[in-house]
Amino acid sequence: xxxxxxxxxxxxxxxxxxxxxxxxxxxxxxxxxxxxxxxxxxxxxxxxxxxxxxxxxxxxxxxxxxxxxxxxxxxxxxxxxxxxxxxxxxxxxxxxxxxxxxxxxxxxxxxxxxxxxxxxxxxxxxxxxxxxxxxxxxxxxxxxxxxxxxxxxxxxxxxxxxxxxxxxxxxxxxxxxxxxxxxxxxxxxxxxxxxxxxxxxxxxxxxxxxxxxxxxxxxxxxxxxxxxxxxxxxxxxxxxxxxxxxxxxxxxxxxxxxxxxxxxxxxxxxxxxxxxxxxxxxxxxxxx
Numbered sequence: 001x002x003x004x005x006x007x008x009x010x011x012x013x014x015x016x017x018x019x020x021x022x023x024x025x026x027x028x029x030x031x032x033x034x035x036x037x038x039x040x041x042x043x044x045x046x047x048x049x050x051x052x053x054x055x056x057x058x059x060x061x062x063x064x065x066x067x068x069x070x071x072x073x074x075x076x077x078x079x080x081x082x083x084x085x086x087x088x089x090x091x092x093x094x095x096x097x098x099x100x101x102x103x104x105x106x107x108x109x110x111x112x113x114x115x116x117x118x119x120x121x122x123x124x125x126x127x128x129x130x131x132x133x134x135x136x137x138x139x140x141x142x143x144x145x146x147x148x149x150x151x152x153x154x155x156x157x158x159x160x161x162x163x164x165x166x167x168x169x170x171x172x173x174x175x176x177x178x179x180x181x182x183x184x185x186x187x188x189x190x191x192x193x194x195x196x197x198x199x200x201x202x203x204x205x206x207x208x209x210x211x212x213x214x215x216x217x218x219x220x221x222x223x224x225x226x227x228x229x230x231x232x233x234x235x236x237x238x239x240x241x242x243x244x245x246x247x248x249x250x251x252x253x254x255x256x257x258x259x260x261x262x263x264x265x266x267x268x269x270x271x272x273x274x275x276x277x278x279x280x281x282x283x284x285x286x287x288x
Contacts, residue, residue: 114258114260114261114262115260116225117224117225118224118225118258118259118260118261119222119223119224119225119259119260120221120222120223120224120225120229120256120257120258120259121203121204121219121221121222121256121257121259122219122220122221122222122229122230122233122254122255122256122257123201123203123217123218123219123220123254123255123257124217124218124220124237124242124243124244124251124252124253124254124255125251125252125253125254125255125266125268126181126183126191126199126217126242126244126252127183127188127189127191127252128181128182128183128184128187128188128189129145129146129156129157129159129181129182129183129187129188130145130146130179130180130181130182131143131144131145131156131159131179131180131181131182131198132144132145132177132178132179132180133163133170133173133177133178133180134176134177134178135170135171135173135174135175135176135178136175137175141163141164141167141170141171143159143160143163143164145159152164156182157182157186157187157196158196159182159196159198162182162196162198163198166211166213169211169212169213170211170213170214172211173211178200178202179200179201179202180198180199180200180201180214180217181198181199181201181217182196182197182198183196183197183199183244184196184197189248189250189252191242191244191245191248192245192247192248193245197215198213198214198215199214199215199216199217199244200214200215200216200217201217201255202216203216203217203219203257215244217244217255218243218244220233220236220237220243220254221233225258230254230256230267233254234253234254234267234269237251237253237254237269238251238269251269252268252269253266253267253268253269253272254266254267
């Protein structure tokens, strides 16, 4: 009968001493113990041609206590088990990577930093209430405020009711979310309007071509970012009044869209240095 272990390694004390020496790598040993339990001890016969080497792997990569039992099982099985075709290490490696991945956080890289001196679009900031129309790929038609879905029965200043009454026209906006300001009669500054209006925010997409029931926030400046352009836009509104509602002399401010950063910024004509919450407490602005 074939001798599968060397004479000097056939003593239980030798294996016990070797197993104890692995305590410093207990985390890695515990991982391989789980793999051995999941795949069965025969995986080591498949992965290593030399059965003596297989015994060493069990000692080195299993929990020390489990290793002692594993060795005895391997010794007994070695005389009766037919050697299987080798699977290679791929399955074992994949299992190890899956197990290790359970304890890893999802990696989030640091995003690219946009260049400051890029195009901006300055529009009038209208004091109304934020509104959204959602059109799904399967024809869904939904309406929302800034913070929730709304319906004609649970509305926000009548926007959902208006949107559903104009659904056929609004469907021409196409699939996606379409944000804008719902403003005018009975909403915030009112702008001396005798009706409510919906002004879309996306000036690069909507201008003269748009649903007849919609407006678009008016553009005051479009070009490379320039502090003078920002100051000038504020002064235009301060001097001439609202562009969206000509003749209304208390416009709120401006919105600045930075194309490279894909982000909106705002400046108000009054108390721009104060946080909105502070300005509201002082009565300088109305809560949306």
